[in-house]
Amino acid sequence: MPTELRLHVDQHVRYIQSLDTRKGELEYWLTEHLRLNGLYWGLTALHLLGHGDALPRHEVLDFVFSCMHDNGGFGAAPGHDAHMLYTVSAVQILATLDAFDELEARVSGGRQEIGQYIAALQDLETGTFAGDEWGETDTRFLYGAFNALSLMGLLHMVDVDKAVAHVQRCANFDGGYGTSPGAESHSGQIFTCLGALTIAGRLDGVDQDKLGAWLSERQLKNGGLNGRPEKKEDVCYSWWVMSSLAMLNKLHWIDGTKLATFILQCQDPELGGLADRPGDMVDVFHTVFGIAGLSLLKYPGLEEVDPV
Amino acid sequence: MPRFYHDDPAWSDVTPIPQLESGQVLAGISYTAEYSEAMSYLRAVMAANEYSTRVLDLTEHIISLNPAHYTVWLYRAQTLSALNRNLREEIKWLNPTALKHLKNYQIWHHRQTIIDRLGSCDGEQEFVEQMLEKDAKNYHVWSYRQWVVRRFGLFGDEGERKWCEGMMERDVRNNSVWNHRFFVVFGGLKGEVEEGLLKRELEYAQDAVRKAPQNECPWNYIRGVLRQAKKPMSTVKEFAKEFADLEKPDEVRSTHALDLLADIYEEEKKNDEAKTALDLLANKYDPIRAKYWEYRARSLDSAAVEA
Numbered sequence: 001m002p003t004e005l006r007l008h009v010d011q012h013v014r015y016i017q018s019l020d021t022r023k024g025e026l027e028y029w030l031t032e033h034l035r036l037n038g039l040y041w042g043l044t045a046l047h048l049l050g051h052g053d054a055l056p057r058h059e060v061l062d063f064v065f066s067c068m069h070d071n072g073g074f075g076a077a078p079g080h081d082a083h084m085l086y087t088v089s090a091v092q093i094l095a096t097l098d099a100f101d102e103l104e105a106r107v108s109g110g111r112q113e114i115g116q117y118i119a120a121l122q123d124l125e126t127g128t129f130a131g132d133e134w135g136e137t138d139t140r141f142l143y144g145a146f147n148a149l150s151l152m153g154l155l156h157m158v159d160v161d162k163a164v165a166h167v168q169r170c171a172n173f174d175g176g177y178g179t180s181p182g183a184e185s186h187s188g189q190i191f192t193c194l195g196a197l198t199i200a201g202r203l204d205g206v207d208q209d210k211l212g213a214w215l216s217e218r219q220l221k222n223g224g225l226n227g228r229p230e231k232k233e234d235v236c237y238s239w240w241v242m243s244s245l246a247m248l249n250k251l252h253w254i255d256g257t258k259l260a261t262f263i264l265q266c267q268d269p270e271l272g273g274l275a276d277r278p279g280d281m282v283d284v285f286h287t288v289f290g291i292a293g294l295s296l297l298k299y300p301g302l303e304e305v306d307p308v
Numbered sequence: 309m310p311r312f313y314h315d316d317p318a319w320s321d322v323t324p325i326p327q328l329e330s331g332q333v334l335a336g337i338s339y340t341a342e343y344s345e346a347m348s349y350l351r352a353v354m355a356a357n358e359y360s361t362r363v364l365d366l367t368e369h370i371i372s373l374n375p376a377h378y379t380v381w382l383y384r385a386q387t388l389s390a391l392n393r394n395l396r397e398e399i400k401w402l403n404p405t406a407l408k409h410l411k412n413y414q415i416w417h418h419r420q421t422i423i424d425r426l427g428s429c430d431g432e433q434e435f436v437e438q439m440l441e442k443d444a445k446n447y448h449v450w451s452y453r454q455w456v457v458r459r460f461g462l463f464g465d466e467g468e469r470k471w472c473e474g475m476m477e478r479d480v481r482n483n484s485v486w487n488h489r490f491f492v493v494f495g496g497l498k499g500e501v502e503e504g505l506l507k508r509e510l511e512y513a514q515d516a517v518r519k520a521p522q523n524e525c526p527w528n529y530i531r532g533v534l535r536q537a538k539k540p541m542s543t544v545k546e547f548a549k550e551f552a553d554l555e556k557p558d559e560v561r562s563t564h565a566l567d568l569l570a571d572i573y574e575e576e577k578k579n580d581e582a583k584t585a586l587d588l589l590a591n592k593y594d595p596i597r598a599k600y601w602e603y604r605a606r607s608l609d610s611a612a613v614e615a
Contacts, residue, residue: 033377079327079351081379134382136417173490173532182495183451184487209607216600217524223596229524230481231445253600 005264007299008272012287013051015272016042019284035077036067040089041288043096048291048303052096061099064090065106072113073132084121084131087114088144095151115154118145127162128180138179139170143192146199147308155199164202167193175210187218187227187240194247198308203247212250215241223258224277234276235266235286238293246296246307256297263290310342311369313349318362324348325355343373354383359390368401375409381418388422395422403435407442416448420455429460433471440475450484454491463496473512480516486525494536501537509533514547517562521551527564542572554584563594570604579608 019042031038039060046054067074067090073082074090091114094100103110121130121141129141142163149155169181170193176185177193190211197203218225218241224233225241238259245251265278266286273282274290295305313319326348346369353363367384370377388398399422406415423429436456439449462468472489475482493509494501510533516526534541551565560566566585573582583605590601 033374081382083378132378134378134385134417136413172487173494173535174528178487179447179451180454182454182491184447184484186447213600214528216597219596221596228445229483229528231483250600250603253597253603255596255598258596 005261007264007291007294007301008267008269009049009051009301011269011272012267012274012291013046013049013054013272015268015282016046016284016287017054033076033080036064036074036086036089036093037076038284039063040092040096041284043093045284045288045291047096048288048295048305050301050303057097057099060093061097061102064093065103068107068110072110072115072117081132082117084118084129084141084144087117088148090114091148091151100152111152111154115149115152115157118148119157121145122158122163124159124162127159127164127166129163139167139177139189139192139196140179142167143196146196150199160200164197164200164205167196168205171207175207175214184228185214187215187225187237187244190215191240191244194244195308198247206248208248208250212245212248212253215245215248216250216253219254219259223255223260223262225254225259232277233262235263235274235293236276236289238263239289239296242293242296243305243307251296260294260297260299263293266290312342312345313366314345319349322349322352322356325351327351343370346370346373350380350383354379359387361391363387364391364393371405375405375412375415378414381414385418385421395426398422399426399431403438406435406439410439410443410446411448413448416452420452423456424459429456432456437471437475444475444479444482445484447484450488453488457492457495461496463492465492468492476516480519481523481525483525483528486529490529490532497536501533506533506537506539510544514544517547517551521562521565524564527562527568531568541568541575544568545572548572552585552588554581554588557584557588557592560588560593563589566593574608574611582608 019038043052043055043060046052064074066078067076067080067086069075069082071082074086075082076086080086094103100111107113121132122128122145123130123137126137128137128139129145130137131141145158146155146163149157167177170177170179170183170189172178172185174185177190178184178186179189183189194203194206197206217229218227218237220226220233222233224235225237226233227237227240242251242254242259245253263274266274266276266280268275268282271282273284274287275282276286291302292305295302296307298304313322313324324345327344346366349366350370353366364384364387367380367387370380371384388395399419402415402419402422406419409415423432436449436453439446443449457463457468469489469492472485472492475485476489479485493505510530513526513529513533517523530544531541534543548565548568551562552560552569554569566589570582570585570589573579573585586601586605590598590605594601
């Protein structure tokens with residue numbers, strides 16, 4: 001790796017801290033529907049960088065609880081409808097900050113309530129999960145449900161076998177997985193499917209060599225990874241592809257040095273943050289997935305990330 | 309031109325419900341103020357369970373500012389039902405809106421709800437095509453197209469398959485089209501794959517490989533078709549050798565052909581040849597994945613020991 005390329009830790013920490021102080025900017029309000037996700041991404045990036053205390057714990061928790069509804073679900077921001085994706089982010093933040101006791105102190109039986117909200121979103125016929133009452137189903141929501149429930153020790157609240165069978169039906173002819181049976185293989189969806197199967201301890205039904213081969217084909221000559229065949233590279237796939245390979249114990253099938261170089265080239269070395277590819281605008285989404293990717297590659301100085 | 313409600317007589321009976329922090333929000337940018345005010349009126353009509361024509365206008369306005377806000381779509385769909393609106397009109401409005409917001413999930417879900425209620429997919433093929441002209445690999449569009457195939461029973465439909473071929477002529481590297489073709493051809497199939505069908509599908513993919521030998525998509529398709537038909541990979545041995553012949557190690561035209569050949573030789577228990585193909589991949593044609601090719605070569609050895 002060229003020696004001038006290094007991870008600009010301090011800049012990234014400041015970049016993430018600055019995200020919440022931009023309330024006068026248009027972008028802040030247009031991304032309001034993602035606020036809780038954004039907070040989770042920022043917090044995770046800080047933890048991986050070894051600066052987990054860079055956001056004030058108490059304020060973070062206040063914000064998270066202000067997004068909670070009586071039905072146990074969380075919205076993206078106060079006053080927004082509850083949705084699986086934000087509920088998962090909320091649970092992940094609570095787990096990261098070791099704050100389940102605070103949850104119980106503020107909402108008695110809170111964990112159980114959240115578990116019930118998530119469990120009610122399972123489609124008992126197919127085993128998959130919806131994102132909200134509107135009924136859009138996607139393997140992302142299934143993974144989210146498994147992730148949040150397992151963090152709370154409540155996986156028994158849903159029909160795990162049925163959900164696993166659904167994931168298995170999402171396997172495609174090329175070895176990959178999509179959002180629903182028959183939908184095109186996509187690295188992000190493979191992550192969600194493998195993640196769910198890993199949590200359930202059911203990787204047995206996966207054609208691991210075939211899937212590993214498909215995943216390793218995602219690496220392009222410049223070291224970056226793409227999400228589907230014949231598409232462009234993007235930093236976020238450093239996470240989706242690599243974590244999937246890691247769950248299959250095949251991370252070494254791709255060239256880690258070339259990938260790390262690619263990720264480092266996507267940094268804004270002055271203002272911090274990472275972009276999808278070199279020279280583009282940074283955002284918190286690509287920042288966390290780039291850093292998490294480097295962590296999987298055992299980049300020095302980063303906390304180790306769990307691929308699931 | 310920003311649109312506001314506070315001085316609009318049609319809205320004078322509504323008391324907006326601002327968000328907690330809205331004092332700071334209004335600072336500066338008029339676009340933000342517009343959005344924030346419209347949202348405060350939406351909160352008010354939702355709190356009053358109002359379903360009316362002006363609510364449709366309001367949701368349309370908010371969607372134009374921020375189409376990713378799923379609450380707005382949900383409330384719009386509820387309002388349409390409550391008012392028993394003409395859903396064809398809704399589709400007419402949705403078309404240009406979808407074209408403006410290509411990466412939006414909510415819009416597709418809304419469309420699905422409306423088309424399902426209408427019970428007809430007339431015009432949907434043309435619309436999807438228009439969307440794909442802007443982004444030919446858009447996941448939402450293809451997922452929606454699959455939903456149409458399922459909902460209206462288009463499995464095995466020749467028109468749908470020909471439509472895929474038209475899309476493929478525009479870009480033979482579009483994996484979404486390959487996936488869709490597989491879905492249409494095999495998705496509704498019960499029982500065995502007939503010889504004629506197998507031949508047609510293999511020839512189609514093989515022609516595509518000849519246009520661009522390093523294109524991963526048709527190679528994956530060929531493997532998928534063979535697996536579906538329960539045929540050995542050696543069915544396409546001569547074809548693979550057109551692009552990678554171990555006798556001519558300097559003239560390999562496709563790493564995917566070499567990869568397939570390695571599998572074919574393994575199938576035929578010719579481990580030395582398989583190893584030669586894998587070595588060429590690891591050392592010459594695809595070193596970025598060297599560890600994977602080496603793993604494959606080692607698996608040959610262990611399989612041989614077990615045998």
